[in-house]
Amino acid sequence: MIANPANKTISTFLLKGTLLLIGLVLVSAGIVLWAFPYPDFCRIVLQSAGKLHRLQEFQQQFLTPGRFSVIRWGMAGLTVVYLVVVLLAYQKICSGLKSIAAFLILLLQKVKTRYSCLNRQEKAICWLALGGLLVLRIYQAATYPVSYDEAWTYLNMSSKNVLVSASYYPAPNNHILFSLLTNLSTLLPVDVTFALRLPNVILLGLVFWSVLLILKELFDFKVAILSTVTFASSYPVALYSVQARGYLLYAWFALLGFYIMYKIVSGPARRFHWGLWIAVSTAGFYSIPSYLYAFVASGIYGFIFFLLDRDYAKLRALIWSGLVTVVLTLLLYTPVFLVSGWQSVFNNPYVSTRTRSEVLAGLPTHLLRTGNWFLGSVFSYGYLFVAGVVLYLLLVCFTSKIYHRLTAGALIFLITPPVFLLAHSVIPFERTWVYCFWPLTIGIALMVLWVLASVKAGLVSITLLICAIITVNSALFARAYSENYALDRDAEKIAKFAMAGNLNTFRCDNDYLEVLLFYHYTLRGRSYSATTSSQDVAVGEQKRDCLILPKDSGDMAPDAAYQNVNISRFARVFVLKK
Numbered sequence: 001m002i003a004n005p006a007n008k009t010i011s012t013f014l015l016k017g018t019l020l021l022i023g024l025v026l027v028s029a030g031i032v033l034w035a036f037p038y039p040d041f042c043r044i045v046l047q048s049a050g051k052l053h054r055l056q057e058f059q060q061q062f063l064t065p066g067r068f069s070v071i072r073w074g075m076a077g078l079t080v081v082y083l084v085v086v087l088l089a090y091q092k093i094c095s096g097l098k099s100i101a102a103f104l105i106l107l108l109q110k111v112k113t114r115y116s117c118l119n120r121q122e123k124a125i126c127w128l129a130l131g132g133l134l135v136l137r138i139y140q141a142a143t144y145p146v147s148y149d150e151a152w153t154y155l156n157m158s159s160k161n162v163l164v165s166a167s168y169y170p171a172p173n174n175h176i177l178f179s180l181l182t183n184l185s186t187l188l189p190v191d192v193t194f195a196l197r198l199p200n201v202i203l204l205g206l207v208f209w210s211v212l213l214i215l216k217e218l219f220d221f222k223v224a225i226l227s228t229v230t231f232a233s234s235y236p237v238a239l240y241s242v243q244a245r246g247y248l249l250y251a252w253f254a255l256l257g258f259y260i261m262y263k264i265v266s267g268p269a270r271r272f273h274w275g276l277w278i279a280v281s282t283a284g285f286y287s288i289p290s291y292l293y294a295f296v297a298s299g300i301y302g303f304i305f306f307l308l309d310r311d312y313a314k315l316r317a318l319i320w321s322g323l324v325t326v327v328l329t330l331l332l333y334t335p336v337f338l339v340s341g342w343q344s345v346f347n348n349p350y351v352s353t354r355t356r357s358e359v360l361a362g363l364p365t366h367l368l369r370t371g372n373w374f375l376g377s378v379f380s381y382g383y384l385f386v387a388g389v390v391l392y393l394l395l396v397c398f399t400s401k402i403y404h405r406l407t408a409g410a411l412i413f414l415i416t417p418p419v420f421l422l423a424h425s426v427i428p429f430e431r432t433w434v435y436c437f438w439p440l441t442i443g444i445a446l447m448v449l450w451v452l453a454s455v456k457a458g459l460v461s462i463t464l465l466i467c468a469i470i471t472v473n474s475a476l477f478a479r480a481y482s483e484n485y486a487l488d489r490d491a492e493k494i495a496k497f498a499m500a501g502n503l504n505t506f507r508c509d510n511d512y513l514e515v516l517l518f519y520h521y522t523l524r525g526r527s528y529s530a531t532t533s534s535q536d537v538a539v540g541e542q543k544r545d546c547l548i549l550p551k552d553s554g555d556m557a558p559d560a561a562y563q564n565v566n567i568s569r570f571a572r573v574f575v576l577k578k
Contacts, residue, residue, distance in 0.1 A: 022082070026082055030079050034076070042059055042063060062339065063339070071338050071339070074338060103275055103276075107276070111209075114216065115209075117216070121459055122225075125466070129229050130232075133470060134201065137204055140478075140481075141200075144485070145489045146196075148488065148512050149243070151516050152173050153174070153175075155519060155522065157174055157182065158179060158182035158244075161183060165179035165182075165183055166336070167338065167340065168340060169336045170340065170344065171350045172289070172290075172348055175247075176246075176286055176332075177283065177287045178244075185198045193523075200240060200241050200244065203241070204237075204241040207232065211232065211438075212225065215441075218445070220449075222452055223448045223449045225462065225466065226469070227441055229470060231441045233469060233474065233477075235373070235375055236374060236437050238474075239376075239477070239481070247288070249287040250284060250294075250435060254294035255435070256280045257298045258297075258413060260273055260276050261409065262406060264277070265302055265305045265306075266405050274317055274321050277298075278324050281298075281325045282328045282329055285325070286329065289345060290428070290432050294435045296416070299318065300416065301408075301413070304408075306318060351426060353424075356425055363421060363422075367383070367418070370430040371383025376477060389444060390411070393410055393414070397411060409439070410439035410443065413438075417433055492516070494513070494517065494573060497565070504529060505544045506529070506548060508530045509550055514530050545575065547575075548568075548571050548572070551571055561577055562575065563575060
């Protein structure tokens, strides 16, 4: 095929233009940073954002003089390095960019080929199942109350700009890649809470097709579609398809990383596979630092089999790919290190470490709770289901030559979390292990394969079974969500009541409720001021419009000037008598 000279000229022009534009941006940013003294720079930035009244808070918490100096010198150094590299290695950079473009084209071609392998009926069933799931998730995203973590993300990240999301890291709640997506989605002319959740609703479609096409390669269509629907409608995936958190991205990149390593372990490894593994792993780390668990599990998977196969070329490629991933991740987190400090990621105060004896003592309870969480905590013995799947994976691993390497990888992903906890000396939230639902799905698929081998089921029966799975799982999810997030619904009720009564000053002794109330007031542009009981003592007996006290704070009103309104299940709410 002869290349079109016009197309080649256009691509060369675009490459040169892109490199020049990046250079101009760096030089312009450097000029701005050095042209204005620190106080003037802060004032200009906040004035342009309409937040000049928060100047003191901005200088104390976000951009301190020390951080400004580091950023100024760092930008100067980066600009010099960029210009030198472009001048000395222009041809290699262009070649690298063309390789990346070819890589993306090849990836899209592979996905298209996989999709084309489905016949018309199979495609119709897939779109029917995905359509049903999306309709449910859109409804739930539009109607379910905002949660604490979502409200925190909006107040600190989504409502700001991409620079804040990419650099401000006060707590692990900032799932950077997802926060950047919400910076864009919240610009849409829709309800803010729904806009926050929209990236995950869209991502559900990508996850669905990723799981389906991967399982279709490993099994037949019937097994693939039933297992995919089970995965996509499960509690962990349903939860983070609705809530505005980065865990669905985390789970997606983890399952892709697992699959790519399986391809490398089970066949000849090409540069395409290693490049894809690096890209997926880097994106996973940028979604959430806890991706380290899935990354290490994937690395252990490859390391074991490369040693067993004595394939030292793959072993060297694994080491180099891991190093490249680490370097790329550190580069992406550079804004965080410059603004929030390295300790915000590596030694965040919200990540509490424990002694190994404490972790060991709490490990059984944590694992049981995680097993129940995978089923939405609706069943008290959900961990037995997880244990059953693990045992079945063990059985297949030792008896099947076809699925030996697949099940071995799934087992490595499932049995390494206790080791990680002991090594890290932490006991995290159950949601940290959301990526483990993918290896569990491998076990479910093998069980479905075993059942369908003895039961003849046509596509009509499979379609009805898909509808049943979605219906049952959706009902269980709705029930679990209403129980697990009842306090969030309560906060929404309190906020509506308070705004209807023009209540603007609060004493709130519940940090969880206080963040949610602030979120609802902020969305509606209402004035909001809150203190805790200790702060009230400091400022005197100033009367607040509303008091929100713990449920066990007694039966009597705290003051004759207040009356109990009995609108909350989790707190005692008093309003100032008019």
